[in-house]
Amino acid sequence: MPPKSKGKASKALFKSSSTAKKPRSSTPPAPFSLPPPQLEPLLSQLSQKHIYILSLDASPQPFKKKVFAVPVLTNLAIVALIAWRISYTLPLYISLATSFARNDTTAPLTLSSILNRFLGFLIDYFHYFLLTWPREFLVGTKHGSPVLWRTNIGFRNSEVIVRKSKAWDVEAIIPTVDIVLENEEPARKLFDEEVRRATSVTAMHEKTGYMLLNGKWDLDWKLMIYATEMIDAKDAVLPDFKTQALVHSPAYGWVIWDENVQGGNKEEEARKKIVLFKDELTLMGKEGLFFRWIELVQYESAREGGFTAERQQETMKKANELFEREGVDFEAFWAKLGGMQGMPGMDLA
Template sequence: MPPKSKARAFRVPPAKPGAPSKTEPPSPFSRPSSKLRPFISKLSKDHVYITHIDMHPVDLKRKIFLVPVLMNVVIVGLIIWRAKYILPYYIKICLSLMAGQHNETTIDTTRTPMNGQAKEILRRTMTFMVDLLIYVFIWPWPREFFTGRSKGNPVLWRFVVGFNEEEIIVRRSRKWFYPEINMLEEGTTQDLVFSNVRQATDPIWMGEKTGYLMLSKEWDLDWKLMIAATKLCDKKALDMMDDFKPTIFIHSEEFGWMTIESPTASSTEQEEEGRRKIVAFKDELTALGKESLFFRWIELVQYESSQPGGFGPERQKKTMLKAKQLFEDQGIDFDKFWAKIGGMQGMPGMDEM
């Protein structure tokens, strides 16, 4: 689950007064542009979807993707080694039991004492259990990684899309969401959806992770949709930056597909300013060769904002002093740095500064 933050990553605006339209969904929902129909036709009503553009450096994306590739290659290698080692043993057991062929796995019950038979049965049972666990719990990892079909697989996605500065990321809800939820009815279930969406669109959390790292127990990555969306943009049917900015897609029986645009893309002027400052903050540190400082600052703000008592002005000032020390330890003038990007005002998590 994305870490909790006080940053206003996603806010559900209050419903507008007056009678709701019978043809338009109520606030904060809206109808998606008709231009998006080729993409929306591929969505499943059983899920909530989130789209955004991953703009992290290509080198970082390559390094992050290399980790699961190597891990799954090692797993496949170990499984192949295990299969080559154990299959002859299982074949001999089958021949002994089914064909009556005498071999080293045959147990002569007339000559083997009960204690010896029990030990052999226990040993074989443990061997069967180990291989069953490997097949049920470990084998699905590389299988889904290299050949997954239900939602595609990351290897096919990278093969088709490659590594780019700007990449379309499509997340879809896991089992916590079910199609019977009425998103137009206020209550606990609607709050659950909004809560999960709010955390998943936290600008600080999104700023520190590439698309591939956004897999969680609440959200999965839909590789097929990511490939389809990229192809639609390559054909100029859709515009990547305009049509796949941070947006939530939710289906309603009454209105069909509805969207909510995350404030990281469009909402209040203050939230948009906060997003611009996050980007400027990270870009400036990257240019100085201090990108790691960006992530340390995020960790500091997230930690301090999660402490008891809230993240009021006093705690924000203490956090700023700690951040100033981090910058000075790296040889960066804290005050000049923030003056260059327009100050801290409006930064998510530093609302009172």
């Protein structure tokens, strides 16, 4: 059932899917599973050519407002710059058009005047492309816009975030390869690596949904509005949108990738460990050390080749050096926290 409340808004954002659903008579192999039936209305809106990640953003509302204020101010500055440029150049263009219309050839053409006009045209051409930023921010051309999203849902304590894979997915979503079934295919390995990286605790910790935008993942603003409307209509609940990756399988339809994504107790333990880690460093007056550790692990895990055991070992050595430079006894600190088990980038047990 589609959301009952705000049904008109949902219909305005989406068209009904006409693709016939395949019967699900069997269960996909691990680590995949079938999504809960509550997500069916959302699944019908997804493109089979992309991979999606659902998650919840529980960041404090004041923090979300501060993060959102940055692109708002940036785009206002761009609009102001373009408006000033138009007010400055419009009379020049009108004068130039009038001269052409009158076939006025009395104005001398010098190398300097030609270069000045060429430079002016080049600057205006650049401003034309710069205008796409505020246009996408305000109205969007593909999958909604941040302004559309915020004006529809406002700022909430918990918000549904929907990420959509970018161009890299053409190497993973191959019509002749079902990555659910072909575990050893390069496409499947690429899928596993990118989704692991995007859903790791370090990649998502202390980030609002807006900060999850990067070169590999877009935010689908329309789907985020639709998911919120499902919750408002009580057709779904927030836990239905916990961290999970969705990919379409020709054999099973939409499936959830479970490995290192939903994580269950493992993910919860990792989050608790990170919070304990940060709190302890804050008490010691070394909170900056926590953020440098986050940057270190994010950088190392995003490098080509994945976050292998050898790279994790290197990361732990670099973290040890960070602690030493700050005058913190590395081994004594972790002994106090009960060991490094569960800490991303340091759990080598």
